[in-house]
Amino acid sequence: MKIIHKILFLVLFSQPIFAQQITVNNTFTNQQLIDGFINGTCTNILNVNFNGHTFSDGMKSWGYFNKAQSNFPFEEGIVLTTGKLSAAPGPSFSILSDGPSSWSGDMDLQNAVNINNTYNASSLIFDFIPTANTIRFDYIFASEQYLINGTQNQCSYTDGFAFILTNVTAGTTPQNLALVPGTNTPVTSSTIRGTGGLCPASNAQYFASYNDINSPIAYNGNTVPMQVETTVIPGNTYRIKIVIADQGNALYDSAVFLRANSFNAEIDLGANKLIANNNALCANQTLTLNATTANATYEWFRNGNLITNQNQATYTVTETGTYKVKITQQNGCISEGEITVEYELFDFEETVSLQVCGVANENTAAFNLNDAMDLITNDPVDSISFYQNNNNGVLSGIINSTIPYNATNGTQVYARIISESGCENVGTINLLINSENITPITQTKCDTDANSSDGFTSFNLTEIAQIIRTENNFTQNHDIDFFLTVQDANNDENTLPNNFTNTIANQQEIYAKVSINGTCVAILKIFLNVVNTESVQQQELSICQGETITLTAASQNNNYVWNTGETTQSIQVSTAGLYTVTYFSIDGCEITQNFNVNISNGPTDVQIITTDFNESNNSITVIVNDEGIFEYSLDGVNYQLSNIFTGLGVGTFTVYIRDLNGCGEKVLSVYILDYPRFITPNADGYNDTWRIPNLTRMDPNAIISIFDRYGKLLYRMRSQFSWDGTFNGKLMPPSDYWFLVNYSNGKELRGHFSLIR
The missing domain is CATH 2.60.40.10 (Immunoglobulins)
Incomplete structure (x- = not known):
């Protein structure tokens, strides 16, 4: 700090010096403080204003600090606090809560950090007009809210600060620059917090330490040195407000330390182009650096050395190095910009040959194009794709490399390799087939195992290998291995065992690879045929x-x-x-x-079984006790293979049975019986008597007995007779009556019917 440096001697001798502690001073003017904060003459500072609280003893809440003999990261600078400036030096052994509750907070801070109910605000506000396109400055946030002991409710308090930038010329919305790196999260006592404290850790990589009696500052904890950087428009007027406040109450003070000479206006030449960042330049690629500034002269440097005859606003980079530009404006303002540029070190072969062993007597082979990658480069790549055509660098006819690519000997394909830095390289792949004309082998074997008709059996591949040697004059020095696919053969993967059971029933192709001294001579097809020993159906x-x-x-x-x-x-x-x-x-x-x-013999021994007395749901079952295949009919026209007829009513049926081979036929009459469900003996000629139709034809010796509801026998008759509803000549009353049929074969049938008058 230029002005502060001039009075540093007075400061050091006007304040007590404590080892390992910072020193502070609140006697400097606003202009003196801001002059020490600004680095260089490329920023025009206007309207400087500090706001905060002045205590009864004259001590302010802001001022100058110096690291003195301590290990504080910043040599000197400005500090804004929510308490007394004089309380900022260490060590840290008690809680600072110096600000009165009457000391108000700040609405701009509340809006920027999204908190409310603030107290004890201190701020630095000034306008500036940059002549470069980037500004940056360094800061450390410290707070008594970084607690190791206490109660959990204390974790809800969020002391915060903000660096609020407004483009006054453009009238843009104010933006807070004090953010957790890589996020849009404001920096507060709760968004950056270390492990091991009372409250949960948050973004702990940006927290420096919890402080003790050896601390150079009096606050419980602080962040690591942080940096604010943003782009600006040269010539526009900007207003910046750096503000800090307590939240929730006026207790537990906080502070923000601004490093002297860190408010810089610089030229942004762009992000470094580094291999480590995967954005290095590609081979033969150039990068134009632009430092254009109104009314200025330029000097360009590479690796600290002046580049002669380069005094333009732009410079084209063609080689690795750290480049710096020094810009001198007419008003004497000197600003600088720097960038490190690296070129990708991608090592690859422009032309390679991918060779496979081809199948004998075939002019094409299947290539796994991905196998060419190890031939082209061993460096990490982002992606690789393959193409059929290359017309002066324009690739076309993309190839699906997830499946084998069929090609003839000597075919050329092309690989587009994208490195991790995004650089594109094109390589040529010559596809070569190594093969000899060898006659395929057909091996036929009978299926003689336990399941001799399933089409699977075991083949001795050692015997087949010997056949290949004999038929092609190969020696025992020729190694022969067997595979399911050509791809497996070329990759020497999944070799088949000597005793191989085919995996496809009846017929299967496998492949034999013939090699000598590790070099493939050819791949030939082996046709395996399995002949079933029980292949004829009975x-x-x-x-x-x-x-x-x-x-x-x-x-x-x-x-x-x-x-x-x-x-x-x-x-x-x-x-x-x-x-x-x-x-x-x-x-x-x-x-x-x-x-x-x-x-x-034809149907000679036939038995008929009927299901009777079911109204219209009776059935006939025909049982033929003879050898043969028979069919059945009830009309002699429509025959069926089933021997059961269902859904039949009462009556006489003719059953036809005939042999399917024409060996004979038999015709039988069958009776379906049923009994009337009621009797109406009123002499009208309908239902005047009760009897069972067709029972006489079926069993003329059957006896029918009729009983009243109390079991009294009223009438007994043979099957050819009927009952007229009387007992000893007396009319029986309407009621339900029961009957019993005694067949001549000893079987019985019971049922009942109604008498209606």
């Missing part, structure tokens, strides 16, 4: 009694052996039974074929 045959049928084995080869002892392809039989023939297929596998022959 035949069901029927003939009539006395007939002969010819059984013929499927036409495969010879050497037929029947279970009858015959050895011809066909035999004739006339008796029922299971006939079996074994023979060999053209593949040499034994096949067994079965013929099941049934003899039908």
